[in-house]
Amino acid sequence: MSGELSPIDKAKFVAARRAADMVENGMRVGLGTGSTAAWLVRCLGEMVREDGLKITGVPTSIRTAELAREVGIEIVSLDEAKWLDLTIDGADEFDGELNLIKGGGGALLQEKIVASASDQMVVIADKAKEVESLGAFPLPIEVIPFGWQTTQSLVEETLISMDVLGRTVTVRMDGARPYITDEGNHILDLHLRRIGNPRQLGLVVNQIPGVVENGLFIDMCDTVVIGYGDGKVEVRDINEGTIETDRIDFVESDNLFKDLSE
Ligand code: 5RP
Secondary structure, three states, rough: HHHHHHHHHHHHHHHHHHHHHHOOOEEEEEEEOHHHHHHHHHHHHHHHHHHOOEEEEEOOOHHHHHHHHHHHOOOOOOOHHHEEEEEEEEOOOOOOOEEEEOOOOOOHHHHHHHHEEEEEEEEEEEEHHHHOOOOOOOOOEOOOOOOOOHHHHHHHHHHHHEOOOEEEEEEEEEEOEEEOOOOOEEEEEEEOOOOOOHHHHHHHHHHOOOEEEEEEOOOOEEEEEEEEEOEEEEEEOOOOEEEEEOOOOOOOOEEEEEEOOO
């Protein structure tokens, strides 16, 4: 079954598998969104079903909530959990300081709130997500539907004075209509190519009326688990300043590999 996985999916899987081992009995765990996070949810589900792991999950999107339920993880809302031990999520880009761009899957708002309410944030990613400076991946920002085109113009105007290489802004579409997030908002994608000062950009963009949140996660991620297509994983911890390498064997498991929907 694992033979059907592409190298990129193997890389995502091994990163998720390694991060799942960081989850301990009794933990309240933020569950990210996206294809890498979906592997994590499946790995944790298997640990719950087969090893008796007891955790409470707080999903960052409707689709993660559905998957978590499907694989047998008990889930609660963030307000019920109040504070989390750990959040594990994917990313679209990470740099050497473990600053991130997130939101490619449209869930950045809940993802940021959940990560902010966690003792620790662990990012799981394949090696291709590592960049020297953020910005090649379009930066998503969540905006409220009211006057979103006016908000887009204000964002474009703001970008003129920012240290970025590109300034094109597009609205994310879902067929013929603007994409709608779980919170009922739209997403603007900022094609910046390179962001000179991510911290400043994040603060400035959030001052624009109509902007709810941006996909820059600055100083939030503690650890990144980087997966490779050959089963190698690298764990980098920004606080400890450590780098560990490991290798994960693919253990074929019908439950884990069947019907992957993301
Ligand atoms: C969703 C996200 C995802 O974590 C990010 O898009 C990475 O996704 P994938 O694991 O599918 O590459 O931020 O909003």
